[in-house]
Amino acid sequence: xxKLRAKCILVGDPAVGKSALSQMFRSDGAHFQxxxxxxxxxxxxVKSVNIPDSIDSVELFIFDSAGxxxxxxxxxxxxxxxxxxxxxxxxxxxxxxxxxxxxxxxxRAHCQGLQVPGVxxxxxxxxxxxxxxxxxxxxEWAQSQGLEYHETSAKxxxxxxxxxxxxxxxxxxxxxxxxxxIQALA
Amino acid sequence: MIDTALSSSGTQVxxxxxxxxxxxxxxIIDGNTEMFWISTGMxxxxxxxxxxxxxxxxLITIHCYNVKNLKIEKSTSNDATDFQNIAEKExxxxxxxxxxxxxxxxxxSATHLRFIITSGYxxxxxxxxxxxxxxx
Ligand SMILES: Nc1nc2c(ncn2[C@@H]2O[C@H](COP(=O)(O)OP(=O)(O)OP(=O)(O)O)[C@@H](O)[C@H]2O)c(=O)[nH]1
Ligand SMILES: [Mg+2]
Numbered sequence: 001x002x003k004l005r006a007k008c009i010l011v012g013d014p015a016v017g018k019s020a021l022s023q024m025f026r027s028d029g030a031h032f033q034x035x036x037x038x039x040x041x042x043x044x045x046v047k048s049v050n051i052p053d054s055i056d057s058v059e060l061f062i063f064d065s066a067g068x069x070x071x072x073x074x075x076x077x078x079x080x081x082x083x084x085x086x087x088x089x090x091x092x093x094x095x096x097x098x099x100x101x102x103x104x105x106x107x108r109a110h111c112q113g114l115q116v117p118g119v120x121x122x123x124x125x126x127x128x129x130x131x132x133x134x135x136x137x138x139x140e141w142a143q144s145q146g147l148e149y150h151e152t153s154a155k156x157x158x159x160x161x162x163x164x165x166x167x168x169x170x171x172x173x174x175x176x177x178x179x180x181x182i183q184a185l186a
Numbered sequence: 187m188i189d190t191a192l193s194s195s196g197t198q199v200x201x202x203x204x205x206x207x208x209x210x211x212x213x214i215i216d217g218n219t220e221m222f223w224i225s226t227g228m229x230x231x232x233x234x235x236x237x238x239x240x241x242x243x244x245l246i247t248i249h250c251y252n253v254k255n256l257k258i259e260k261s262t263s264n265d266a267t268d269f270q271n272i273a274e275k276e277x278x279x280x281x282x283x284x285x286x287x288x289x290x291x292x293x294x295s296a297t298h299l300r301f302i303i304t305s306g307y308x309x310x311x312x313x314x315x316x317x318x319x320x321x322x
Binding site: 001002003004005006007058061080081083112113114115171174175178179182185 | 306
């Protein structure tokens with residue numbers, strides 16, 4: 001049995017629902033914050049994820065980072081050597097989607113050559129009448145960047161665990177690959 | 187000169203920051219490079235060796251994989267406190283074989299050594315063997 005630990009950087013524009021997502025994930029859907037309360041630095045959320053069909057788990061240390069520009073620089077100080085990346089936009093905001101490339105670049109600057117699995121999350125899928133970003137478009141961009149795409153609604157408790165589960169599994173796969181490499185050396 | 191970093195000579199690993207029970211930190215001091223300890227994610231990572239007696243160290247050799255930056259500290263107390271920095275190095279990346287690195291020291295005495303891996307060439311780093319040459 002092994003318990004891995006992964007540093008998960010959670011980024012995206014202000015108010016896209018990063019904190020809502022991480023809180024829903026942490027509380028298993030018990031806690032949705034309706035009123036917007038801006039994150040002013042980094043909020044650490046820790047949660048263990050069991051890897052299906054194994055007795056192993058990954059403990060995610062989620063660095064829920066402020067989306068507001070003025071706080072980003074101080075957040076970045078804590079992003080060194082990330083394990084995995086969760087990039088969020090709001091499907092009802094084209095602007096938040098267009099920012100994703102910039103967020104990705106910013107996080108990658110801290111990866112120091114490490115291969116960092118990532119997901120792109122289109123949140124607020126409940127706002128279907130106000131949707132500005134089509135699933136296919138987001139999906140295509142995600143693929144071009146090597147990210148896995150998920151759509152979620154923190155408000156409706158839709159699919160909130162999926163992005164984190166997939167990150168945990170990707171990290172676990174890296175561990176197993178590395179173990180094989182090292183066993184072959186010794 | 188004797189190798190004092192061996193479990194057979196009474197040395198123990200008293201702490202490791204992470205562990206997979208199939209690859210325990212004791213593998214670092216079992217005297218061979220085949221068995222290893224592997225970190226299980228995030229940096230820094232560390233482990234502490236405790237000698238059965240105070241040792242005057244002349245050479246430390248570490249066999250590892252994917253380690254980038256390593257710091258070594260020593261303590262001369264009996265309860266593993268007051269660590270002082272004694273060496274620091276950036277290792278070269280190797281592909282397909284282990285990294286082997288030496289640290290020459292001029293007989294500095296220690297009861298404990300603390301190895302701190304501050305960064306790696308991969309998310310996961312392994313340490314296969316540490317040897318410590320010195321006199322009791
Ligand atoms: N309709 C809808 N609203 C949501 C959803 N997720 C979050 N919200 C709302 O969006 C607002 C912003 O959510 P936060 O989670 O605070 O956003 P954030 O990305 O953490 O923002 P910063 O901390 O400023 O970067 C809040 O009022 C939430 O209630 C969702 O899935 N659907
Ligand atoms: Mg927030």
